[in-house]
Amino acid sequence: MRLRRQGRFHGLVERQLDxxxxxxxxxxxxxxxxxxxWNSASVENSEEAYGDYQLVADAIADRLLDIRESYSRSLD
Incomplete structure (x- = not known):
């Protein structure tokens, strides 16, 4: 398996994720x-459990977007 070369921003991204x-x-x-x-929910409750999971996943995505945008603004 060929490993992808680390880009020039690899260290920066790692630090931001840390x-x-x-x-x-x-x-x-x-x-x-x-x-x-969600994984342990019964069939009757799985849809609601997935919705709960999706809300948290969306919150994480929003937070990561905020971090990216904040860094982007600092480059000006």
Whole structure:
């Protein structure tokens, strides 16, 4: 298997993700719990459990977008 060469922003992205993981650990924990709840939900409750998981996943995506946009504005 050929490994992809690390781009010039690899270190920066890793540092930003590490900061995200530290600063938003509660959100990541909530996501893990929601995913576990969805995976263990009964057929009758699986749709609602997935919706709960999706809400947390969307919150994570929004937070990562905020981080990216904040960094982008700092480059001006």
């Amino acid at each position: 900061l995200f993981a530290a600063d938003d650990a509660d959100l990541l924990t909530e996501a893990a719990e929601a995913e576990s709840g």
